[in-house]
Amino acid sequence: MTTRRDFLRQSLLGTAGLTVLGGLANTAEAAAAKEPIKLTILHTNDMHSRIEPFPDNGGQWAGLGGMARRAALIKDIRSKEANVLLLDSGDIFQGTPYFNFFGGELEYKLMSEMKYDASTLGNHDFDNGLDGLMRQLPNATFPFLIANYDFSKTPLAGRFAPYKVFEKQGVRIGVFGLGIQLAGLVGDKNFGATEYLDPVAKATETVAQLRGAEKCDLVICLSHLGYKYESAKIDDRKLAAQVSGIDLILGGHTHTFMDAPEPIASPDGKPTLINQVGWSGINLGRLDYEFSPKTKRAGLASASVVPVRAAC
Amino acid sequence: MLQNSFRTALAALLVVVAVAPGCQRAAYAPTARFAPTTSQPVGKTQAEDPAVAAMIAPYHDKVTTQMQEVLGTAPMPLLKAQGESPLANFVADLQRARASQVLSEPVPLGVMTNGGLRASLSAGPVTLGSVFELMPFENELVVLDAPSAVVQQLFEYAANIKMAVSGATYAVTFDGLPKDIRIGNQVFDPNQDRTWPIAISDYLASGGDNMGFFKTIEPRHTNVLLRNAIADHIRSLTKAGQPVTAKVEGRVKQ
16 A cells, blocks of 8 residues: 555655765764664563473363474574564463473573573562572573562572663663562562562662663563552553553563553553563564664754654 | 654554654664564464474473373362362362371361362373373472461361361351361361361462461471372372272362
8 A cells, every 4th residue: 555655755765865865974864764773572471381382182272382383483583583682571480390390491491592582580480499490590591680579688689680771783672570479479488588679669760770871762571460450459551550661561470362562551641562472382472663763953854744753 | 764754654554553752862763563463373383493392302201201100090080170179179188198197197187279279180091290280389298287266267268269178167158257167077166275287288388379377387397299299199099999089078068
C-alpha cells in the first residue's frame, strides 16, 4: 500500500536527501537520513527447566517448546538482524527432572550457548537455596539483574547488579530486574538473609539512573512480579501505572500468554508496554524497535512539511 | 528523523505504539515496530540446533535411564484436587508413616497441600519420572511438634479450603470454621497443654503456602527427601504385592 506519506518519503529521500543533505556533508544530518537503527528484543520467561519439548502425550502443550529448537530459531533471527537482545524474566529452574538431577547446570549452559544477554531471578531460582544458585552461576555467561533484592548479608553479596546498559550501534538500552516478594513463596532457609525491597521505589530509582547518568534511549524492566493480581499485591500493570520512564516490562511468574504487548499509561502519560510469553519456552517473544537520532538543531526535518517529533 | 516520522505514522496503522521518551538526555528516539506475531511459537516444525541438541544428549540419557524405572502400578488415577483429594491423602499418609519409622515414635498428623503436589498420578505403571512430576521440589520430610493452639490454627487453615489432614477428621461449619476435630479418633481439645507431632515438608513447615503459624516451631529433621519417601513407599507397596491406591474417604465432613 502506498500512502501519501510513503510518497512524500520517496520524494524527500530522492530529492532532499540527495540534494540538501548531500550538500551538507554533516555527519549528524547524514546519520538522520540513513535507515534507522533496528533492535530486535527476544525474550522468554518461566522456562522451568523445560530442556526438551513437552512430551507428545503431555496434554495441552504436547510437543511444544524445547531449547534446541529455540536455539535454532534464535540463530535464524540473529542471522537476519544486526542488533539482538536476548532476555529472560526468571524461573529458569524447576519443573523437570533435569533440574533435580543437575541443579540447573544444563539450563544455564544452554542459555549461555544461545547467548542470552541477561535474566532476572524468579522465586524458583531459589529452590536449591542460595548455595544451589551460587553453584550454578559459573555456568552462566550472562548476568542476573535484580534491583530489589539485597544480597549484602548473604553468600551471594556482590554477585548481582541492579541493571546493565547494552549499546547497539550507539543506541543505549538499559535493562534492569525486579523480583517478587520471597517470604511465603520461597522457603525461609532457601532465601536466607536476602532482603526484598519495594519494587516501585527501586524501579523509580533505577529508571532515574538509566534515563539520567546512563543516558539510555530505551529502558527495559525484566520483572518476575507477575502480570496482574486483583489484590493490592504489586504486579506489572501496577508498576507500569506507578513508575514513569519504563518503555517495556518483560514479565513472568504468572505464566501469562499475551497475544500482543499491552500498553499501560505511566504517570507521565507515556505508555509502558508489558509483554509475557507463557512459560516453558513454548513461545519466544519478539519485539522490534527502530531508533532515529534526535535532531538538536533546526535542520532539514524542522523545515519540512512532515510532522516531526518535538526536538529537545 | 524524517524517516522515523514516516515510519511512526505507518506503524500506527499496524496498531503499534510509539514509546519515544520526551525531552530526555538520550540521543535516540525509539519506535516500536512489531512483527504481526510478538509471541513466536516454538513448535514441531522448528528444526533443532544440532550443537544444542548434542549438548543435551548426554544429560537426556542419564535422566531417561533413571526415570523409566517402574516403581509400582496404579489401577486408578490418583488425582490432585482442591479439598480432600486422593493424591494428597496418599502423600500425607506416607509422610506420617515414614516420619514415624525414622523417629521411632507415633506421628499423629500429616499435612500436604494440593499446591505442593505438582501433578496427578495416572493409572498404569508408576515410574520414578511420574513421582518427580508430582514432587519436583527438593523438599525434606520434617516433623513439627505443634502446641494445641497451633494445631487449632492448622485446622482453621484447612477448613477454609476444605483440605484434609492425615490422621484426623473434622467438619466445616457454614462460615468455614472447623468443628468436631478428631485426631486418631479422639476429640481434639485446643486448650490441652501438649504438642502434636506433624509430618510435613520443610517448605510448609517454614511457612510456605501461607502456613505462617508453623514458622516459630523448630522442625525435627528426618533427612529424607519427600520425593524419595514417596518413591520408597510405592516400591514397598509393590514388594508387598499391593497396588498404588488412595481415595477420598470423608476426612473433611461438610
